[in-house]
Amino acid sequence: MSLKARPTRRHRHNVRLDASVTRSGGFLLETVVTDLSLEGCCLAGYFQPSEIIDLAIRKIGKFRAQIQWVSFGRAGARFLSSRAAQAAPPRLLADSRGVAAIEYAFLASLIAVSMVAAFNALGDKVAAQFASISSAVEQSLGTSYDSDEAV
Numbered sequence: 001m002s003l004k005a006r007p008t009r010r011h012r013h014n015v016r017l018d019a020s021v022t023r024s025g026g027f028l029l030e031t032v033v034t035d036l037s038l039e040g041c042c043l044a045g046y047f048q049p050s051e052i053i054d055l056a057i058r059k060i061g062k063f064r065a066q067i068q069w070v071s072f073g074r075a076g077a078r079f080l081s082s083r084a085a086q087a088a089p090p091r092l093l094a095d096s097r098g099v100a101a102i103e104y105a106f107l108a109s110l111i112a113v114s115m116v117a118a119f120n121a122l123g124d125k126v127a128a129q130f131a132s133i134s135s136a137v138e139q140s141l142g143t144s145y146d147s148d149e150a151v
Contacts, residue, residue: 012037021045022054033057040065040078047075 017033021043033055035042047053051067055077065077 017057017059019043019055019057022056023051038079040068040076043067043075043077044073045075046070046073047077052080053077 012035015034015036017036019031019033021029021031023029029045032044033041034044036057041055041057043055047067047070049067049070053065053067054062055065056062064080066080067075068078069076
């Protein structure tokens with residue numbers, strides 16, 4: 001599949017939810033769901049590619065899914081029913097903790113940049129003031145030495 005033909009991925013929520021998987025033959029497996037989106041999720045455990053599973057995610061609901069990829073004790077599952085897209089949004093999209101953290105980080109960076117700019121401008125003015133004071137002191141000391149030498 002070319003990169004242009006690849007569908008765009010929806011936003012994934014960084015969650016850690018307990019779940020149970022019913023595999024073919026009725027075998028039940030306890031797992032953990034991470035990277036949850038409207039189309040699928042990541043599962044902990046060993047699965048077979050293209051395997052169809054029944055996934056029960058606690059606090060969210062039950063879904064039928066197909067394993068898309070497997071890698072070192074992790075697997076990616078794609079929800080097969082559109083009911084997954086209808087059940088997940090109220091709980092997942094209402095979670096704005098990550099958005100608030102991004103907003104605070106953005107505000108902190110703006111404050112830091114403005115402080116650096118202010119200190120640079122203030123530093124130039126302070127340096128100019130000290131140079132002015134230094135030259136005034138040198139001039140006054142220079143004239144007083146001249147008057148002392150004349151006496």
